[in-house]
Amino acid sequence: MRRFTGAMTALFFALLCLLPAVALAAPVPQILGFKQKVMKETDGTPYLHCEIGLSAAPQYTVKGGGLLHPKRLLIDLTETSLGDLDSEIGLKGKKFAQQLESVEAGAHTYLTFTTVSPVEDGSYRVTIAEGKDKSQLKLKAPVILMVDIFDGPYKPVDRVNGVKDRVIILDPGHGGLDTGAIGPDGLMEKDVTLAVSLKLRDILVASGASVTMTREDDRDVFPGGAQTDGQELQARVDVGAAVPDADIFVSVHCDAFTSPKANGTGTFYYPKTWQDAALAQALQDGMVARGGRRDRGIKEARFYVVRYSDMPAALVELAFITNYIEQAMLADDEFQRNLALGIAEGMSDFFAARR
Amino acid sequence: MMGLLMLAAGCEGTLTPPAPKSSGGSGQPPTVVQPGEKPGTKPETPKPAEKVTIKLYYPDEEGEWLVGVPATFAAEGRYQAAVEALTAGTEEKGLIGIFPPGVKVRSVTVKDGVATVDFSRELIDKFVGGSTGEEMLVFSLANTLTEFPEIKKVRITVEGNRPDTIAGHLDSSAPFGRQEKLIKKK
Numbered sequence: 001m002r003r004f005t006g007a008m009t010a011l012f013f014a015l016l017c018l019l020p021a022v023a024l025a026a027p028v029p030q031i032l033g034f035k036q037k038v039m040k041e042t043d044g045t046p047y048l049h050c051e052i053g054l055s056a057a058p059q060y061t062v063k064g065g066g067l068l069h070p071k072r073l074l075i076d077l078t079e080t081s082l083g084d085l086d087s088e089i090g091l092k093g094k095k096f097a098q099q100l101e102s103v104e105a106g107a108h109t110y111l112t113f114t115t116v117s118p119v120e121d122g123s124y125r126v127t128i129a130e131g132k133d134k135s136q137l138k139l140k141a142p143v144i145l146m147v148d149i150f151d152g153p154y155k156p157v158d159r160v161n162g163v164k165d166r167v168i169i170l171d172p173g174h175g176g177l178d179t180g181a182i183g184p185d186g187l188m189e190k191d192v193t194l195a196v197s198l199k200l201r202d203i204l205v206a207s208g209a210s211v212t213m214t215r216e217d218d219r220d221v222f223p224g225g226a227q228t229d230g231q232e233l234q235a236r237v238d239v240g241a242a243v244p245d246a247d248i249f250v251s252v253h254c255d256a257f258t259s260p261k262a263n264g265t266g267t268f269y270y271p272k273t274w275q276d277a278a279l280a281q282a283l284q285d286g287m288v289a290r291g292g293r294r295d296r297g298i299k300e301a302r303f304y305v306v307r308y309s310d311m312p313a314a315l316v317e318l319a320f321i322t323n324y325i326e327q328a329m330l331a332d333d334e335f336q337r338n339l340a341l342g343i344a345e346g347m348s349d350f351f352a353a354r355r
Numbered sequence: 356m357m358g359l360l361m362l363a364a365g366c367e368g369t370l371t372p373p374a375p376k377s378s379g380g381s382g383q384p385p386t387v388v389q390p391g392e393k394p395g396t397k398p399e400t401p402k403p404a405e406k407v408t409i410k411l412y413y414p415d416e417e418g419e420w421l422v423g424v425p426a427t428f429a430a431e432g433r434y435q436a437a438v439e440a441l442t443a444g445t446e447e448k449g450l451i452g453i454f455p456p457g458v459k460v461r462s463v464t465v466k467d468g469v470a471t472v473d474f475s476r477e478l479i480d481k482f483v484g485g486s487t488g489e490e491m492l493v494f495s496l497a498n499t500l501t502e503f504p505e506i507k508k509v510r511i512t513v514e515g516n517r518p519d520t521i522a523g524h525l526d527s528s529a530p531f532g533r534q535e536k537l538i539k540k541k
C-alpha cells in the first residue's frame with residue numbers, strides 16, 4: 001500500500017511538470033465579462049447561475065468548504081488575467097451567495113464566492129463551456145466558466161424512461177379531515193401518502209410525463225369536505241375522468257392492521273380489464289425492488305377509486321403504518337424517495353409492456 | 356367467554372342470543388323470532404331446539420389469511436350469536452379479533468339470502484383502518500355468515516345506515532359475497 005502511494009505521488013508530480021508547458025503553448029486567458037441570474041432546475045429547485053466569460057480556456061482548481069472557511073468557494077484560475085472585472089460584485093438572490101471577490105496575484109486569478117450555506121458536495125457546480133453561443137445569459141466570450149450555487153446540497157430528481165407524454169393521475173390517499181390510519185407514534189397516513197406522491201410527481205414530470213394530482217396539500221378533495229365517504233372517493237375519480245386521454249390512475253396509501261405484526265408492501269386492483277392486474281403487478285414489483293419490504297403480492301378488491309376509474313388503476317400500499325419498524329421507515333425521506341422511484345419504474349415497465 | 360356474555364348483556368333493545376353450547380349453558384333458549392325469519396316455514400331452517408356448527412373466520416396476525424374456527428350455536432338466534440362471537444375476538448394462537456373494541460351487534464336480519472348486520476358506530480369510529488384491515492374485517496364477517504347455507508351475501512349497516520366504506524377504501528354500498536380466496540388452505 002505504501003509503495004503504491006509513493007508511485008502515485010511520483011506520477012502526480014510528473015503530470016504537474018507537464019502542465020506549465022501546456023499552458024504556455026496556449027494564449028493567456030483573460031476574463032472578458034460577468035453575468036448572473038437566479039435560475040431553476042427542471043424540478044423547480046432555484047440556484048444562482050454565474051457566468052465568467054474568458055478569451056481562452058484556463059487551467060483551474062476549485063476549493064470549497066472546510067472547517068476554516070465553510071462558506072467560501074474559491075476558484076483558482078492558473079495563468080489567467082483578471083482583465084477589468086470588478087474586484088467586488090454583489091450577487092443576486094440573497095439566499096445563495098453574498099458576493100464575488102476577484103483578485104489577480106502571481107499569474108493566478110482567484111475568484112472567491114462567499115456563500116450563504118456551507119459549501120459541500122452538491123451545493124455548487126463549476127463547469128467550463130467552450131464554443132459559440134454556450135452562454136445562457138447572452139455573454140459574448142469564446143469560453144464560459146459557469147458557477148452554479150444552491151442554497152444547500154442539491155440532489156437531482158431521479159428520472160425513468162418510457163413515461164414521456166404519458167398522462168398519469170396520482171391520488172394521495174385520505175387528506176384533510178380524513179387522517180387515514182394512524183401509527184403507534186402518531187404518524188398519519190394522509191401525510192405519508194402526500195409526501196410520497198409529491199416525490200413521485202417530481203420524478204414523473206422530470207421524466208416527461210403529464211401528471212394531475214387529486215390533491216397537492218392536506219385537504220379533502222371534495223370541495224369544502226364531503227358529507228359522505230362515497231362523495232369524497234367519487235371526487236377523486238372525477239379528477240381523473242376530467243383529464244382527457246389519461247392513461248392510468250394510481251392511488252397511494254399506507255396499509256394498517258389490528259395486529260402490529262402485519263408488515264410489507266402490497267397492491268390492490270379491480271379487474272375491469274386485463275390491464276388493471278398488469279399495472280398492479282408492475283407497481284408492486286417496482287416498490288418491492290426499491291423499498292425492500294416483504295412482498296405481499298397483488299390482490300383483487302372492490303376498492304372504490306380503482307373500481308370506478310375509467311382507466312387502468314391500482315391502489316398501492318407502501319408499507320404498514322401500524323408496524324413499528326415500517327412506521328419509522330414511512331416517515332423517512334430516503335425511504336419515501338425509494339418508494340416513489342419504485343412506483344415510477346413500475347409505471348415505466350407497464351407502459352413498455354403495453355407498447 | 357365473559358366478554359361475550361357481557362357484550363350480549365350490553366345489547367340494548369336487541370335480542371339476547373343464547374349462549375354457545377361450549378359455555379355449558381343448560382335449558383332451552385328462549386323462543387324468539389329473528390326479524391325476517393319465520394321458523395318452520397322453510398324446509399332448511401333448523402328447529403329451535405337444534406344446534407348448528409359453523410366456522411368463525413378470524414384473520415391471522417399477519418393480515419394475510421382468514422382461518423376458520425369451529426363454533427356451535429343454538430339454532431334459534433344463531434346469526435346474531437355467531438356475529439357476536441366473531442366480534443368478541445378469539446384466544447386461538449396466531450389469530451386475532453379484527454373488530455374494534457366496544458362495537459355492538461345491534462341486529463342481524465336475513466332476507467332473500469342477504470344477511471344485514473347492523474353495528475354500533477364504533478365499527479367505523481374505533482377501527483384501526485387500512486386496506487388490509489378493512490378487507491379482513493368485511494370478509495371475516497361475510498365468510499362467517501355465508502357458512503349458513505341460507506345466507507349468500509352480507510350487507511353491513513351502521514346504526515341503520517348503509518356506509519359507503521368502513522375505512523375509506525372498500526366500496527361497501529353493495530352486499531359482499533363469500534371470498535374463498537382469503538381462506539387459508541390447510
Ligand SMILES: [Zn+2]
Nearest residue numbers: 173180253254
Ligand atoms: Zn388508506
